[in-house]
Amino acid sequence: MIREVDVAVIGSGPAGLTAAIHAHNSGARKVLLLEREEELGGILKQCIHNGFGLEQFKQDYTGPEYAERLIKELEKTGVQCFLNTLVTDLSSERVITALSPEHGALEIKAKSIVLAMGCRERTGPSIGIPGTRPAGIFTAGVAQRFVNIDGYLPGKKVVILGSGDIGLIMARRLTLEGARVIGVYEIMNYPGGLKRNIVQCLNDFDVPLHLSHTVTEIRGKERVGGVVISKVDSSLHPVQGTEKSIECDTLLLSVGLIPENELSKKAGIELSGATKGPITTETMETSVPGIFTCGNVSAVFDLVDYVAQTGAAAGTFAARYASGSLSADRRPVDIVAGENVRLLFPQRYGFQDDLVLFIRAAEPVEKPVTIEVAPPGSKINRLYARPNEMLRVKVPKEKLAEAKQPIKVSIMEK
Amino acid sequence: MQGDRALAREIQGEIEKATGKQVAVSMRDGIAGLHGHLPSHQAALEAGHLAGSSDKVREVVNDIVFPGKMRFKTARKVSEELTGREFDAVIVGGGVIGLAVARELSQFNLSIALLERHNDVGMDQTTHSNAMIHPAIQAKYGTLRWEMNYKGNRMWNEAARQLDVDFKRVGTLIVAENPGEEALLPYAVSVAIKHNDPEPKLLDRAGLDRIEPGLAPNIRKGVLVWNTGIIGVFELLIAYAENALSNGVSIFLDTSVIGVQTEGFAIKAVDTTRGTVRTGLLINAAGLYADRIAEFAGDRFFTIHPRKGETIIFDKSYQPVRTVFAPVSIAAESQETRYTKGGGIIPTTDGNLQFGPTAMEVSDREDVSTTAEGCDYLFDKFAPVLERLKPGYEKPDRSKIIARFAGCRAATYKEDFIIEPSGKVRGLVHVAGIQSPGLASAPAIAERVREIIREERHPSVNDKFNPVRNRQVRFSKLGPKEQDRFIRANPRFGHIVCRCENVSEEEVVRALHGDIPARSLDGVKRRTRAGQGRCQGGFCTPRIVEIASREMNIGKEHLLKSEGKSYVLSGRTK
Amino acid sequence: MAAEKKHFVCVVCPIGCEIDVVYDGSEIISMEGNKCEKSEEFVRQELIGPMRILTTTVRIQGSRLPVIPVRTDKSVPKRLFPRMMKQLRRIKLQAPVNMLDVVARDVLHTGANIIATRTMLRE
Numbered sequence A: 001m002i003r004e005v006d007v008a009v010i011g012s013g014p015a016g017l018t019a020a021i022h023a024h025n026s027g028a029r030k031v032l033l034l035e036r037e038e039e040l041g042g043i044l045k046q047c048i049h050n051g052f053g054l055e056q057f058k059q060d061y062t063g064p065e066y067a068e069r070l071i072k073e074l075e076k077t078g079v080q081c082f083l084n085t086l087v088t089d090l091s092s093e094r095v096i097t098a099l100s101p102e103h104g105a106l107e108i109k110a111k112s113i114v115l116a117m118g119c120r121e122r123t124g125p126s127i128g129i130p131g132t133r134p135a136g137i138f139t140a141g142v143a144q145r146f147v148n149i150d151g152y153l154p155g156k157k158v159v160i161l162g163s164g165d166i167g168l169i170m171a172r173r174l175t176l177e178g179a180r181v182i183g184v185y186e187i188m189n190y191p192g193g194l195k196r197n198i199v200q201c202l203n204d205f206d207v208p209l210h211l212s213h214t215v216t217e218i219r220g221k222e223r224v225g226g227v228v229i230s231k232v233d234s235s236l237h238p239v240q241g242t243e244k245s246i247e248c249d250t251l252l253l254s255v256g257l258i259p260e261n262e263l264s265k266k267a268g269i270e271l272s273g274a275t276k277g278p279i280t281t282e283t284m285e286t287s288v289p290g291i292f293t294c295g296n297v298s299a300v301f302d303l304v305d306y307v308a309q310t311g312a313a314a315g316t317f318a319a320r321y322a323s324g325s326l327s328a329d330r331r332p333v334d335i336v337a338g339e340n341v342r343l344l345f346p347q348r349y350g351f352q353d354d355l356v357l358f359i360r361a362a363e364p365v366e367k368p369v370t371i372e373v374a375p376p377g378s379k380i381n382r383l384y385a386r387p388n389e390m391l392r393v394k395v396p397k398e399k400l401a402e403a404k405q406p407i408k409v410s411i412m413e414k
Numbered sequence B: 001m002q003g004d005r006a007l008a009r010e011i012q013g014e015i016e017k018a019t020g021k022q023v024a025v026s027m028r029d030g031i032a033g034l035h036g037h038l039p040s041h042q043a044a045l046e047a048g049h050l051a052g053s054s055d056k057v058r059e060v061v062n063d064i065v066f067p068g069k070m071r072f073k074t075a076r077k078v079s080e081e082l083t084g085r086e087f088d089a090v091i092v093g094g095g096v097i098g099l100a101v102a103r104e105l106s107q108f109n110l111s112i113a114l115l116e117r118h119n120d121v122g123m124d125q126t127t128h129s130n131a132m133i134h135p136a137i138q139a140k141y142g143t144l145r146w147e148m149n150y151k152g153n154r155m156w157n158e159a160a161r162q163l164d165v166d167f168k169r170v171g172t173l174i175v176a177e178n179p180g181e182e183a184l185l186p187y188a189v190s191v192a193i194k195h196n197d198p199e200p201k202l203l204d205r206a207g208l209d210r211i212e213p214g215l216a217p218n219i220r221k222g223v224l225v226w227n228t229g230i231i232g233v234f235e236l237l238i239a240y241a242e243n244a245l246s247n248g249v250s251i252f253l254d255t256s257v258i259g260v261q262t263e264g265f266a267i268k269a270v271d272t273t274r275g276t277v278r279t280g281l282l283i284n285a286a287g288l289y290a291d292r293i294a295e296f297a298g299d300r301f302f303t304i305h306p307r308k309g310e311t312i313i314f315d316k317s318y319q320p321v322r323t324v325f326a327p328v329s330i331a332a333e334s335q336e337t338r339y340t341k342g343g344g345i346i347p348t349t350d351g352n353l354q355f356g357p358t359a360m361e362v363s364d365r366e367d368v369s370t371t372a373e374g375c376d377y378l379f380d381k382f383a384p385v386l387e388r389l390k391p392g393y394e395k396p397d398r399s400k401i402i403a404r405f406a407g408c409r410a411a412t413y414k415e416d417f418i419i420e421p422s423g424k425v426r427g428l429v430h431v432a433g434i435q436s437p438g439l440a441s442a443p444a445i446a447e448r449v450r451e452i453i454r455e456e457r458h459p460s461v462n463d464k465f466n467p468v469r470n471r472q473v474r475f476s477k478l479g480p481k482e483q484d485r486f487i488r489a490n491p492r493f494g495h496i497v498c499r500c501e502n503v504s505e506e507e508v509v510r511a512l513h514g515d516i517p518a519r520s521l522d523g524v525k526r527r528t529r530a531g532q533g534r535c536q537g538g539f540c541t542p543r544i545v546e547i548a549s550r551e552m553n554i555g556k557e558h559l560l561k562s563e564g565k566s567y568v569l570s571g572r573t574k
Numbered sequence C: 001m002a003a004e005k006k007h008f009v010c011v012v013c014p015i016g017c018e019i020d021v022v023y024d025g026s027e028i029i030s031m032e033g034n035k036c037e038k039s040e041e042f043v044r045q046e047l048i049g050p051m052r053i054l055t056t057t058v059r060i061q062g063s064r065l066p067v068i069p070v071r072t073d074k075s076v077p078k079r080l081f082p083r084m085m086k087q088l089r090r091i092k093l094q095a096p097v098n099m100l101d102v103v104a105r106d107v108l109h110t111g112a113n114i115i116a117t118r119t120m121l122r123e
């Protein structure tokens, strides 16, 4: 049996929840939220630390509090939710295939779709480490789930590879729970995570951070028995003679996140090489008409507030698309990266709304910068630009009405 | 006798010439024994190979001591639960060979036990192989390895059908890159025919395009050795085991043989970590430890020297070839794998491309560690080949590597298979030195062992023998209608625990309760493929831990990744 | 007492200014590197004794999951974390628990309560 809905939202993290709420509030009658887990909330359920929602709610929430607040809002709308429902296929004609114990093999035809599948953790570098593959190797997010949701400790003597935020947060969490975190080893010469996390998660607990270091061997037959650490040179190659062996029973990897776009690929959605997410306009519409995207499936955002913001836009415009009230003539112009810009979101502008740009710098600049968006030639000042903290700027719709050629975005020292 | 002494002296001289050191050499019944000290593992290996290279030497026992030489550890007895049991035949080793032999012998009216030291089947050589069914073209003509290879290769269509295992004859495609190489192709055809492979196909460009589209324009001719196959190797192990079980064989996992009792040069009983089993017939299919079992039985006449092979595996999104792909330059080199590092470009039945295996002599038979050199060697050797010969396809990229693994081959110094009744001990049959292409040869090896037993024991035929086995349903392979039907009948099919490979909870549950049940996370992974996709267990690990602890009725802290002390979690937080 | 120098990273906002502070006891003599005044209060507190929110879990019975996330409802001295963790280990809640329910009052006489950060129903 084929079900028909106005707006289908895939994924119930902060992005999907916000999108579903906004789709409903924008007048979509039949909104369906699909989530593969047993509960709504996405990854926030396991992020039990605080620091969420400072911007959006002016509150210092923990992840679960932030999620519950959105869930309560959603409950008021009466949007239908299918839990334990994994979307396995998606077509460019907006037909969703999903599996669920309760609903069986589902086919859903939606007038518009919002992708909100979030991201997954990278494992690549761990595969590259020579040695054995004993028990005791986890990505930081899996360890986080074991500790915070299941109440189990992954190990007692821990080495963390990579200084991504989840790894930093887990250094603190594991220390609090009685494990010994020997150190965090980062291959780059700057940390991957936010400064405040270095302070509050490492410095606060005397966990050392070693920059320009990596794990070059894993030892142990059954359970991890130790790792070998080496310094790396400027081209990130291990330096011979700097090997140090460290005894531990656990290796955590915190080496980055990657948008979860298997479904997007199936629908033939054009992806950006820079963000690894769909190429999107300011309405969050992808290259396939009627399919919208938001949150970390689009690009890995630093703050949940940004995620929610994209969710709101995606939900609103998906509802408008479903009701046919989104202007059919929306030939977008490209937005391209200029000086010192590593990635941009969105990558196109379709003349429907103000342009809210998320920008990641290529190189750190620790002094005031000017962000130029041309056309229209807007200049916006910021105090600094750092690769690990996204910049957000807004250019009003009126100013962009005349933009006929690609819009170029650059970061320049002031 | 005189001849023996002269031969021993000759070998001694050669070893001295090569290593600059003297070792003691004895010769008896064609068996060379090497004793003494050498300064390195390398030198000890060379001595063994020098002795083995003489036509007059049947096998080599290499007792040369070198720094870092590993000692055997004998497992400790944990119980007596098997003591008092008696079987007509006992097979040591639950790799593909032991299991194939078990199934084959279940055609007779014999009570059979198979003993395997690991908690799962095939954990030494077989699961670390490349799952390729080799053509005989590469095997040394006239050897037992060659004979088993060509005979075995032909048997797979029927065996795979009976056992319900993925098997596909993808062929080895040898392509010529220039006129000089084109001239060599008829030679390849004649070598294949000489080695008893079915006649390969000489292909022109149109023919090549049908088999392997998108080749570089300079490639105009090639040869398809079409009988090369690929097989689902873990499914095969389970299939052999299940079929053997259903025909009456008893399989004991976690059971290590630690001694053999003989009486008047005849097999009497087998000592294991779980007690002593009486039997008059012992089949030694112990792979890397076959020499150890032979020693236990008092018939040590060969030494296994482990040769490690590393493999790298790519994500399913990178499938540049359909065939085992070998330009002439590589095909020519792999004629003799002992002295090259070897390897090839080999697809798998699951759709993951492999580069491998390397060949590296090691001193530890348990060494399954991967190395930076091994990975670099494979990538740097084969990636440029694909880039050059399949230019239209996506460039090979290290970031697409999703796994690396290594395993040791159980080679003897004659580098041939040993499949024979013991010359010394009645009731002992050796199936040893079964290195590559042991998997390809498995059905033929099993048949040969069956004939040995038939001749020696004249057992009656079991007319209830059923060679057919059916596999568990693979939910992801079903169509939507069928999937819906399965979920309605059992909602656990609708709960997908591995989103990369679309594995359902029910499949995990069945893997945990099968005839050869999974006892660890890796066991579940091998049976269901959960965790073998691109996220490498990131999503499914917590879910499988949950299901496994529930189904096995143990706390999560007792769950193992593999065996021994491989605990996944260290305990509750509070 | 002579003036001393210390380096701080302000965590009041995401900018994370690196601040060099000259101080005497708990009195700030000079600050350099801060982009705004909000840091002053933060630095003063760091000098007296750092205060943080503690987030962790406690056991729960009768719900689908075995632990429930909790936090202190205001900042508490960081040095008390180990003792608080120990104390929280002894708590075992019964489902249902609502978000913001108080789980423990005035822990270690800090005046802070421990509150649940999510709802967990009975199952």
Ligand SMILES: Cc1cc2nc3c(=O)[nH]c(=O)nc-3n(C[C@H](O)[C@H](O)[C@H](O)COP(=O)(O)OP(=O)(O)OC[C@H]3O[C@@H](n4cnc5c(N)ncnc54)[C@H](O)[C@@H]3O)c2cc1C
Residues within 6 Å of the ligand: A010, A011, A012, A013, A014, A015, A016, A034, A035, A036, A037, A041, A042, A043, A044, A047, A085, A086, A087, A088, A116, A117, A118, A119, A120, A121, A140, A141, A142, A144, A165, A166, A169, A257, A260, A263, A294, A295, A296, A297, A302, A303, A304, A307
């Ligand atoms: C392990 C981890 C820890 C993190 N920790 C933090 C943190 O501490 N602070 C922070 O600010 N950010 C953190 N992040 C980033 C975090 O992803 C975002 O802050 C935010 O949760 C992203 O929201 P989202 O809605 O885009 O994605 P998510 O919260 O990841 O939600 C995606 C949802 O989609 C569902 N889904 C995916 N695919 C399918 C499918 N095919 N069918 C059905 N449902 C599907 C998932 O189950 C999930 O519920 C973390 C990310 C990860 C992976």
Ligand SMILES: Cc1cc2nc3c(=O)[nH]c(=O)nc-3n(C[C@H](O)[C@H](O)[C@H](O)COP(=O)(O)OP(=O)(O)OC[C@H]3O[C@@H](n4cnc5c(N)ncnc54)[C@H](O)[C@@H]3O)c2cc1C
Residues within 6 Å of the ligand: B092, B093, B094, B095, B096, B097, B098, B099, B115, B116, B117, B118, B121, B122, B123, B124, B125, B126, B127, B128, B129, B130, B131, B132, B133, B134, B255, B256, B257, B258, B285, B286, B287, B288, B289, B290, B307, B308, B309, B310, B357, B406, B407, B408, B409, B434, B435, B436, B437, B438, B439, B440, B441
């Ligand atoms: C890297 C690599 C790649 C290969 N690729 C291919 C290929 O593509 N095609 C091919 O045809 N061949 C290949 N081979 C060779 C092939 O894997 C072997 O020939 C084949 O698996 C041998 O099977 P086996 O049962 O003899 O050995 P094993 O699989 O090693 O089984 C022997 C079993 O005996 C058990 N055992 C040992 N001692 C004891 C004891 N004391 N008590 C109880 N049990 C014991 C072991 O635990 C083990 O499970 C490859 C080998 C390697 C290493």
Ligand code: SF4
Residues within 6 Å of the ligand: C010, C011, C012, C013, C014, C015, C016, C017, C034, C035, C036, C037, C038, C039
């Ligand atoms: S000093 Fe002000 S601007 Fe700088 S980090 Fe602290 S609060 Fe932010």
